[in-house]
Amino acid sequence: MTEMKRPGTEGTGTLPCHSSLHSPRPHNLWRAITLTVEQPEFGRQVREIRRAQGLSQTDLAGDNMSPSYISLVESGRRAPSVKLARVIAERLGVPLQQLVAPQPREERRTHRLGLVGRLVAARSSQLSGDWEAAHDQLREVIERAGDSEADEVLWEARWDLATTLGHLGRQREREETLRGLLDDPLTEASPLLLTRVSVEFAQALRLAGQLSESVRVAEEAVRSAESLGADPAETVRARVALLSACAESGDWQRAAGLAEELRDAVSALPDGRVKAVALWACAGARYAAGDTPQALKLLDRAAELATPATDLQLSARLSVAGALMRLSAGETEAAESLLEQARRTTSLLGSDGRRTQLAAASVALSLHRGDTGAALDQAREAEAGLDGTAPLDEARCTVALARAHRAAGAAGEADARYRDAAARYERTGAYRFAVEVWRELSEPVPPGRTGFDPHALVMP
Numbered sequence: 538m539t540e541m542k543r544p545g546t547e548g549t550g551t552l553p554c555h556s557s558l559h560s561p562r563p564h565n566l567w568r569a570i571t572l573t574v575e576q577p578e579f580g581r582q583v584r585e586i587r588r589a590q591g592l593s594q595t596d597l598a599g600d601n602m603s604p605s606y607i608s609l610v611e612s613g614r615r616a617p618s619v620k621l622a623r624v625i626a627e628r629l630g631v632p633l634q635q636l637v638a639p640q641p642r643e644e645r646r647t648h649r650l651g652l653v654g655r656l657v658a659a660r661s662s663q664l665s666g667d668w669e670a671a672h673d674q675l676r677e678v679i680e681r682a683g684d685s686e687a688d689e690v691l692w693e694a695r696w697d698l699a700t701t702l703g704h705l706g707r708q709r710e711r712e713e714t715l716r717g718l719l720d721d722p723l724t725e726a727s728p729l730l731l732t733r734v735s736v737e738f739a740q741a742l743r744l745a746g747q748l749s750e751s752v753r754v755a756e757e758a759v760r761s762a763e764s765l766g767a768d769p770a771e772t773v774r775a776r777v778a779l780l781s782a783c784a785e786s787g788d789w790q791r792a793a794g795l796a797e798e799l800r801d802a803v804s805a806l807p808d809g810r811v812k813a814v815a816l817w818a819c820a821g822a823r824y825a826a827g828d829t830p831q832a833l834k835l836l837d838r839a840a841e842l843a844t845p846a847t848d849l850q851l852s853a854r855l856s857v858a859g860a861l862m863r864l865s866a867g868e869t870e871a872a873e874s875l876l877e878q879a880r881r882t883t884s885l886l887g888s889d890g891r892r893t894q895l896a897a898a899s900v901a902l903s904l905h906r907g908d909t910g911a912a913l914d915q916a917r918e919a920e921a922g923l924d925g926t927a928p929l930d931e932a933r934c935t936v937a938l939a940r941a942h943r944a945a946g947a948a949g950e951a952d953a954r955y956r957d958a959a960a961r962y963e964r965t966g967a968y969r970f971a972v973e974v975w976r977e978l979s980e981p982v983p984p985g986r987t988g989f990d991p992h993a994l995v996m997p
Contacts, residue, residue, distance in 0.1 A: 574622050574637055577613025577688075582636050584611040586629050597628055612688075612722035652682050652690045659697060668704045675701060692723045692730075699737060704850075706890055708927065712741040732761040732771050739778040746928030746965035748786040755779035770811050773802050777818045781996040784818075785929060787969025789825035796822035810851065813842035814997045817855060820862075821996045827989060829866050836862060845882050853882035853891060854997070857898050861993035869905050876902060890930070893922035897934040900941050901993075904984040909944045912984075916941035932961035936974060936992045944984040952978065 587597050594604040594611070602621060609615035610625070617625065626633040659674035675698040682691040695718055702711035715738040724730045735758035742751035758775040765771060776799050784792040796819040803819065806812040820835035836859050843851040856879035863872040876898055883891045896919035903912035916938045923931055939954035955978040962971035973991045 574616050574619065576610075576616045579616070579622070579636055580611040580613045581688075583607075583625055583629065586631060587611075590629065592629075597625065599624070599628065608722065614722065649690065652678055652694075655681070656690060656694055656697070659694070659701075663697065663701065668701050671701045672698070672705060688723060692718070692721060695721075696734075699741075703741075706925070708741060708744050712738070712745055715741055728761050728764050729768070729771065732758055732765065732775055735761060736771075736774045736778045739782060743778075743782050743785060743929075744927040748782060748966040751782040752779065752786060752788075755782050769802055770806060773799065773806060773811055773815050776802070777815050777997065780818045780822060784821050784825055784994065784996050785967060787967055789822070789969075792822040793826040808842050810843065810848055813839040813848075813851065813855075816842070817858065817997045821858075821994055824862060824989070825991075825994055829862070829989070833859075833862060833866065845878070849882050850886060853879050853886060854995075856882070857894055858995040860898055861901060861990075861995060864901050864905055865987060865990040865993045867987040869902070872902055872905075890922070890926045893919050893926045893934060894930055896922070897930075897937040900937040904940060904944055907984070909941070909984070912941040913945050928961060928965050929967065932958050932965070932967070932970065933992050933995075935961060936977075939978075940984065943981065 583597075587594070594607040598604045598607045601624065606615065607625075610617050622636070623633055626636055629636075655674055655678045659671045659678065662668070662671035662674060675694050678694040679691060679698065682694065695714055699711050699714040699718065702708070702714060715734060718724055718734045719731075719738060724734050735754055739751045739755035739758055742748075742754060755775065755778040759772070759779055762772040762775040776795060780792050780795040780799065783789075783795065799815060799819055803812060803815045806815070816835050816839035820832040820839065823829075823835060824832035836855070840852070840855050840859060843855055845852045856875045860872040860875035860879065863869075863875065876895070879895055879898070883895055896915050899915040900912050900919060903909070903915060919934050920938055923934055926934065935954050935958035939951045939958060942948075942954060943951035955974055959971045959974040959978075962968070962974060970991055
């Protein structure tokens, strides 16, 4: 048996041609010669059919191929031999001719332009704040891009979808989308894309209460960013992700060291969102290290860069973080002003999770003012929306509920909520915070205390 190739088909698999002297059906010879395994079209069709059938790359690989080989084929980076192409077609239950039939060039171009148009429309919805519409438009792009020459458009749509899901509060779906992007061949081939996706994935894991995994992914993001040697903002983002994960897992000594490493890099950044978030992260590290005055200075600088006019969502989060830190420093009036600003911005955002965080922060303010009745009312409001917040925020809010009940003299209610808060922290891996809860349960502190409060440590 010999293998014939048409001129110009190097790098593509071709069907084997038997000698016509031995062929019982010579009229099939021309079909055998002209059918070729063209990449990347072959791989795209294989991927689309496999996904539609609910098969994994391992299922398709079987015993005579590896899942990584299937990945290379589907990404168009490897042209299979004819023998393996036949095996792939048989396992998918489709004729080989269906996989190797080329799509007309003009049809591919028109389809791609249509996808780009839908992606632009989705981004317009994002800019206008219509996240539900953006979600539906991006889902449509992803569905339509599955069988086309549009890998880059598909990647961009999935990236935008992860951002959109974050704004919609659908963190589990966001996490799954980012996990899929990490395994995408385009991500794996680009250190820049790998850094960006790893940073977002680390943040998603942290919000999901998977702190040890968040630290691991953030460490990978830092290594990838440092290999770029080009954009300092990417390195800062990666280090902020790592610093935040360390701080919320209770590794405050490492967080302080990371903040020191960030100091020069942050000062070199132009003013903007990245700089504001980095300053916030450094403020959290300084607060955990016991340097509250310096932490407040850094947080104030971050708030100057992220005003409601420039970034409504970031401004609201910063206001709550700043209010809690001000309360622990005994600056009640400043804290109240920040919470009022957070209320105004949160009403515009309409986020249930943000409202719950705000209610819990309001509990702390009422306790500092000695208004137990208001604290209990706000505690009930926070408790009503508790299931809609991130695991770490659930734990912080539960501590606020425990403090409100203790101040009201309801010892049984307070003890139950302290125990609940400790269990929530333990489930996320924030063991140091859990220890602080158990300490507070056994050694009651007066309502409205000042000084370092670990539950006031809110990271970006």
